Amino acid sequence: MKFDVIDQAIVGVNDDDKSTISIPFDRILAITQGLVFSVSSEDTPSLDVHLFNESNLTAEIQKFNISDLPYYIDPRITEVTVINSKTAGKRSGEQIYANILRPLLKELGIVHKYISTESKSTISAFAESLTPDRGPHTVILLSGDTSIHELINSLQLTSETRDLIILPIPTGSGNALMTSLSLATPFAAIFSLLRGTVRPLNAFYAAFPKNSKEVIPPSDEDPDGKIATLTTPDGNTGSQRIFSLVVVSWAIHAALVGDSDSPEYRKLGNDRFKIAAKVNLERGTAWHGKLSYLSPSKEGGECERSTRRVELDDVEHSYVLTTSISSLEPGFKIAPTAKPLTGNLELVRMPLLKGDDIMRLLMLAYQNGAHVKEPEVLYTEIDCLYVRVDEEEERMRRWCVDGRIIIVPQGSVVEVHRGVADVRGWRIMIAI
Numbered sequence: 001m002k003f004d005v006i007d008q009a010i011v012g013v014n015d016d017d018k019s020t021i022s023i024p025f026d027r028i029l030a031i032t033q034g035l036v037f038s039v040s041s042e043d044t045p046s047l048d049v050h051l052f053n054e055s056n057l058t059a060e061i062q063k064f065n066i067s068d069l070p071y072y073i074d075p076r077i078t079e080v081t082v083i084n085s086k087t088a089g090k091r092s093g094e095q096i097y098a099n100i101l102r103p104l105l106k107e108l109g110i111v112h113k114y115i116s117t118e119s120k121s122t123i124s125a126f127a128e129s130l131t132p133d134r135g136p137h138t139v140i141l142l143s144g145d146t147s148i149h150e151l152i153n154s155l156q157l158t159s160e161t162r163d164l165i166i167l168p169i170p171t172g173s174g175n176a177l178m179t180s181l182s183l184a185t186p187f188a189a190i191f192s193l194l195r196g197t198v199r200p201l202n203a204f205y206a207a208f209p210k211n212s213k214e215v216i217p218p219s220d221e222d223p224d225g226k227i228a229t230l231t232t233p234d235g236n237t238g239s240q241r242i243f244s245l246v247v248v249s250w251a252i253h254a255a256l257v258g259d260s261d262s263p264e265y266r267k268l269g270n271d272r273f274k275i276a277a278k279v280n281l282e283r284g285t286a287w288h289g290k291l292s293y294l295s296p297s298k299e300g301g302e303c304e305r306s307t308r309r310v311e312l313d314d315v316e317h318s319y320v321l322t323t324s325i326s327s328l329e330p331g332f333k334i335a336p337t338a339k340p341l342t343g344n345l346e347l348v349r350m351p352l353l354k355g356d357d358i359m360r361l362l363m364l365a366y367q368n369g370a371h372v373k374e375p376e377v378l379y380t381e382i383d384c385l386y387v388r389v390d391e392e393e394e395r396m397r398r399w400c401v402d403g404r405i406i407i408v409p410q411g412s413v414v415e416v417h418r419g420v421a422d423v424r425g426w427r428i429m430i431a432i
Ligand SMILES: Nc1ncnc2c1ncn2[C@@H]1O[C@H](COP(=O)(O)OP(=O)(O)OP(=O)(O)O)[C@@H](O)[C@H]1O
Pocket: 085, 086, 087, 088, 089, 090, 117, 118, 119, 120, 121, 122, 123, 142, 143, 144, 145, 146, 147, 148, 150, 171, 172, 173, 174, 175, 176
């Protein structure tokens, strides 16, 4: 079949029945091995494959051409696993896998294992099974942020540095990481699956003190949820690191997330976030603690740490949040200058303010992050945050890491560190 390029589409006439085939550029996944792969429509997507004469490659469509499989999905080089986080978002993962991904991988000869999550622990168990002796591995993850968080935080400590490549396809309800990488739709992510660039994830982390606890939210198996000792692959001896892709927070943000996930609030359905926000804003109390941070080192060295350390005199806080991405949800630009994947870490802090004032500032975040220009808001890039939490009440000692709630002991210090090259020896790469 002879194809022409007309109005941002590849148009051809079927030799058999003379019908016209039009493939808009924005539906083309790739042209390779004499085939053009495209997605039929974004509403009920399925994979279309048409024979394509590669001599027809004009400059306009050359960009879709891949002469070889990228190494990160080449089965001769790497083991490939597709995980569908079954309960993520609107549960579209299964359909995307069946209609697009599976046929695409089959056509391209990409042998892979498919895991559909059967429980809350499927992803963690998979990550724990990735021992360093297994060789290169690529994980295509149909999920939201929580599943990616679970995957990287369940990797076991390894003494030799190993690479793990992840290809997230956003099917969750939030998808903050992929949204901030401008790959907010499954289609955009599948597009970059074949033609992406591999970059280090550079996840940042919080180090929680010994004897911290974690709030385990209600689930089908345990409808009341519980509070358990925080355990990580770091063991129980020193501080426990939790790696983050999205947010580490204390004060009102953590309280809001924590309340809305509690059994009492869950009974309120979708209104629970609104009600949790209202209750926390109306309370008007401060979260007390000594806060200091290390401003970024231009040279990347440690020697002038003391001159880079900034200590706040004010020990009353209402909002303390660190992130490496700009938007926690579409439009909500909490850290407008954040540069995802660079390891850079941004701090957003507000002193004790009235609920209405906090609300006003947070609403400004929807105006392209205008809150950071307000005098009450401390917004700065940091290398490290240190907070000594001086609160009697347990609910005031709650921290949030990508939606997980950690309770720290009274008087203990929590540290949040800028992004690092590896997660317990695993160099996590992301193809985008
Ligand atoms: N079959 C299952 N039963 C119980 N929990 C599951 C099951 N499958 C997946 N999960 C859990 O559900 C959660 C899904 O989180 P995920 O991030 O993928 O989607 P989301 O929460 O909708 O999106 P986001 O985190 O971006 O808001 C994860 O904690 C995952 O382990």
